[in-house]
Amino acid sequence: MSVELSSPDLKTDEMIINMGPQHPATHGVLRLILTLDGEICKHVEPVLGHLHRAQEWQGQNRTWFQYQALIDRVDYLSGMYTSWAMARAAEQIDGLVVPKRAEYLRVILSEMNRITSHLLWLGTYLIDLGAMFGFPFYPFREREKLFDLFEEVAGQRMMFNYIRIGGVLRNPPFGWFDKLKRFTDEFPDRIDEYEAIVTENPIFLKRTKGVGILKKETAMAYGVTGPCIRASGIPLDLRKTKPYSVYPELDFKVQTMDGDGDTWARYMCRIREMRESNEIIRQAIEKIPGGTTEELRKLLGTTGPEKDESKDLDPSFLLMAKKQNAGLRVKAGEGFAAVESPRGTIGCYVISNGSDKAYRFKWRNPSFCNLSVLPELLVGAPIADIMAIFGSIDVILPDVDR
Amino acid sequence: MTETPAPGNKPAEEPKELTAGPFGEFLREHGIASTRLPDSTGVETVLVEGKDLEAALKRLRNSQETELNYLVAVSGVEQADSFESVYHLWSYTNLKELVVKVRVAKSAVPEGKLPVVPSLANFWPAANWHERESYDLMGIRYSGHPYLRRILNPWDWEGHPLRRDYKQPVDSLNDKNPHSMR
Numbered sequence: 001m002s003v004e005l006s007s008p009d010l011k012t013d014e015m016i017i018n019m020g021p022q023h024p025a026t027h028g029v030l031r032l033i034l035t036l037d038g039e040i041c042k043h044v045e046p047v048l049g050h051l052h053r054a055q056e057w058q059g060q061n062r063t064w065f066q067y068q069a070l071i072d073r074v075d076y077l078s079g080m081y082t083s084w085a086m087a088r089a090a091e092q093i094d095g096l097v098v099p100k101r102a103e104y105l106r107v108i109l110s111e112m113n114r115i116t117s118h119l120l121w122l123g124t125y126l127i128d129l130g131a132m133f134g135f136p137f138y139p140f141r142e143r144e145k146l147f148d149l150f151e152e153v154a155g156q157r158m159m160f161n162y163i164r165i166g167g168v169l170r171n172p173p174f175g176w177f178d179k180l181k182r183f184t185d186e187f188p189d190r191i192d193e194y195e196a197i198v199t200e201n202p203i204f205l206k207r208t209k210g211v212g213i214l215k216k217e218t219a220m221a222y223g224v225t226g227p228c229i230r231a232s233g234i235p236l237d238l239r240k241t242k243p244y245s246v247y248p249e250l251d252f253k254v255q256t257m258d259g260d261g262d263t264w265a266r267y268m269c270r271i272r273e274m275r276e277s278n279e280i281i282r283q284a285i286e287k288i289p290g291g292t293t294e295e296l297r298k299l300l301g302t303t304g305p306e307k308d309e310s311k312d313l314d315p316s317f318l319l320m321a322k323k324q325n326a327g328l329r330v331k332a333g334e335g336f337a338a339v340e341s342p343r344g345t346i347g348c349y350v351i352s353n354g355s356d357k358a359y360r361f362k363w364r365n366p367s368f369c370n371l372s373v374l375p376e377l378l379v380g381a382p383i384a385d386i387m388a389i390f391g392s393i394d395v396i397l398p399d400v401d402r
Numbered sequence: 403m404t405e406t407p408a409p410g411n412k413p414a415e416e417p418k419e420l421t422a423g424p425f426g427e428f429l430r431e432h433g434i435a436s437t438r439l440p441d442s443t444g445v446e447t448v449l450v451e452g453k454d455l456e457a458a459l460k461r462l463r464n465s466q467e468t469e470l471n472y473l474v475a476v477s478g479v480e481q482a483d484s485f486e487s488v489y490h491l492w493s494y495t496n497l498k499e500l501v502v503k504v505r506v507a508k509s510a511v512p513e514g515k516l517p518v519v520p521s522l523a524n525f526w527p528a529a530n531w532h533e534r535e536s537y538d539l540m541g542i543r544y545s546g547h548p549y550l551r552r553i554l555n556p557w558d559w560e561g562h563p564l565r566r567d568y569k570q571p572v573d574s575l576n577d578k579n580p581h582s583m584r
Contacts, residue, residue: 049554056539057563092443220494223473223528236472236494335443336490336501338474349477349490364475364490372531401554 012037021050025128025387028397030371032386039382044375051401059361064090064165065328067358072159074363075399077117080110081341083163088244088337089350090165090330091321099318102167103246104288108180109153109162110339111277111284112146115187117342118270119143121394122194125267128391129207135197142190145183152176165330166322177285177292184282191274199268208264212377212389215261222373225366226344228393230254231269232261238340250283252276263392270394273342290317329356336364343367343394367399423448425500428468434458439503447501455504455520462491462500463526469493470500473522476532478540480566483508485517487542506542521547539564 015036021029029050035043055074059067071086072079084106091098098106120143123136147157153172154160162169198204219229229236237254239247255272257265290296296317322328332354338347344366351360370393377389420438422430423446429436434457436448450458462470470491479486489502506517516537521544522529533544534553541562544550552559561568 049552049556052554054563060564220471221527234494242492242497333443336445336474337443345474347474347490349475349488351479360477360479362475362477362479368531368535369528372527 041378044378055402056361063356069161080113084339085346085348087165089348092335093333096321100289102319105168108284111280114277114342116143116146125391128387167320171293212263213260223369227269231257231265266392365399367395442501449503473528478536478542487519516543518543
């Protein structure tokens, strides 16, 4: 939305102000140098790098095995996806076929991760818009439940290190699938609750409808991905457009929005995606080879998950196609692999020379690419809309700066 | 112990000439020379000359036949004897993908200068930040870039951290001087 404030006898001067890096609404440490004409933004320059941790350098100077534990920190709200992108890149180079059960576990856990990531976005975005009345904590209620489930499987609540090159770390404990099923049963009602408060809320509509319009052409030129581009009407979702893992076996729709792709569309797209993810989890629980951990145990007639590697086992019940030890090596070659993270295409370009370290690591981060369109969106917007627009892109700064 | 392979992923002897793939053919039809490289895990990889880069990518992006309109990433790579700028091209509308590489031999880079590759940022905004990042970390100068400034490191940082010959400052957080006694 652009607002014209002008009068022939009003003498105006442009003002440069600095927003961030400690601004509470910049989700970490982003600095924006704003050139303002009164209330209106004339020019924006994002200054990045306050959280630069040299992730690519570390990838080249640590062994594959060590680096696996680090990459969850690239995008700390969706660690499953960073692990998955790197694992896929290495598997492609190595020619590994990941066992089916492991693929299903990857899908289940990463869709859970998508929900937690969108829930955090929902809560903090409402804070960005000024809704300080307690709503932001409702999404965290569901998020905590999922984190408890993550903890039971991976041992960690956010930095999972669960998806490894060649498979996943371990089977979920007894009773875990039942808990997850119960969660998926009640979660749609919870989303209805959020929607009852937010979707039709007149204040929310006023702040978001027609604000921060992202046109299709602009989005494509800037390489925007994820909910941002789907809200602009382009059905780019790697789970469908470049199917990987077991997604072709699951039935789900790509959520796109008609219309201009304003802030409200991006909000709605994420809400729908959460419902879709919930459905994917539900289907994946039904279809997972070997069933729940209890059923698998009964099927195998053994008593421990360690028995997974016994000879008479159906290969699709295995969890790992590659031995996980400190000397983990990947064949020489190069490859690019990407997965659909909650923010968009997260990809990893790896060049391996066959040793225990990668020769070159390059991350393609969705936040980095989505953020580059921000100056385009902010020019002409009043200063009060800056955070509404910035928040709606769902940028996570460690993912921008790595 | 197995011996550590030499740096770089290049095989010891150059493999025999590869025949051009569909994209290589497409480029040749439009008068752009390209060399096919070994596939990057099943994806066609072509090497083009720096001077042809802009024409080649404009063709690949705008032609109805290819529609490679999604620039996924621009990566700077340092090989044993050259610098590479690698472009991963996908399509928003079809399943095609292509990897384009531009190589600058280290012997062709004058002492104290950076290797130069033409910039795409003027007609493809997606390349803008990727090229700044590659300049910052790998030290490839993209000629014609509208605002080639460091993006992840501080603006006054010295050196390019992903270079093989990069020397870290002693205390990179507080002091940029490598001879500092702190």
